[in-house]
Amino acid sequence: MSAHDWIDGRGWDRRFLDPLRETGDGTRFARGRVYAGQGRVTAVTITPGAVRAVVGGTRPYTVTVHQPTVSPEVLVRAMRAIGxxxxxxxxxxxxxxxHEVEDILDVHGVALFPDHLHDLRIRCTCPDHGDPCKHVAAVLFTLADTFGRDPLALLNWRGADDHVLAALAVDSGDSADPDGAEPGEPGPLSVDLEPLVELSADFWTGTAPPPVPSAAAYDPLPHWDAGPPPVVAALSRLYTALGEDPDPPGETGS
Structure with missing residues (x-):
């Protein structure tokens, strides 16, 4: 959904924008919607606690939108519960x-959406002192569109950096961290892995292993029930002949 086709969104886009439109200047929001639809909002950067964008008008104006962030510890617990x-x-x-995602965030004290335009600290370099000016309104429409397509962008604005979002990959809720270990600290089920080469000297901790039986010579002849094949007899005669001395002492061969 693009900002200029804003009609019946049901996601985090409307959850973010509706309270702001209800508590701000409707006329300027209408003009900001047009600006957003015309693609005048550029260079949008979203970081924890701050959004910055450039809006084209009679000349480019810079808009910043600030909101207090949630502590990383609270966000990590919430991400683990969702994960x-x-x-x-x-x-x-x-x-x-x-909706359960927002419910989990609420339980952990993470209020995603502002209730009033004045919950945000906004600034624009234009001379218009509207509440908000059309440039800020355009940025808010663009943010709503972004949050509707990418909810993680909203979480990032509220303070969830990459380290916090990585907690989503942990398939365990709050019960997996009963001792309150901080992110990165070993928990009760942590395993300290060591390279196998460092354990080669004492890897066996049981009783002495049984002795290895000595090797015995293998004689295939007893296994031929029908007697040795002709080749065995021929070889036997050959080895016998080779073992005989062809030139006994005192005799000269021909």
Whole structure:
């Protein structure tokens, strides 16, 4: 969905934008919607706590939108709780989060969406002092469109960096961290792996192994029930002949 085709979104796009439109200047929001639809919002960067964008008007204006971030510890716990349910995790990563995702975030104290335009700290370099100006409104429409397509972008703005989002890959909820270990610290089920070469001297910790039986010479002849084949007899005669001395002492061969 693009900002200029904004009609009946049901995802995080509308959850983000609706409270802002209800508490801001409707006329300027209407003009900002047109600006967004015309592609005037460029150079959008989203980082934890801050959004920056450039909006074209009579000249380019810079817009910044700030919102307080959630602590990484709280976000990690919330991401782990979501990651404990593979279905919820996949819907979030696919850009179509279920309502239960927001419920889990709420339980962990992560309020994703502002309730009022004044919950945001916004600034534009234009001379218009509207609440908001059309440039800020255009950026908010563009942000809503982005959050609707990529919910992780909203989580990133709220403070979830790559390290925090990596907790989604952990298939365990809060119960997997009962001792409150911080991210990166070993938990109760952590295993300290050592290279096998360093354990080669004492890898056997049981009783002494049984002795290895000595090797015995193998004689195939007893296994031929029907007697040795003709080649064995021929070879026997050959080896006998080779073992005989053809020139006994005192005799001269021809």
């Amino acid at each position: 404990a349910d593979p279905y919820l995790r996949e819907t979030l990563l696919a850009g179509e989060p279920e």
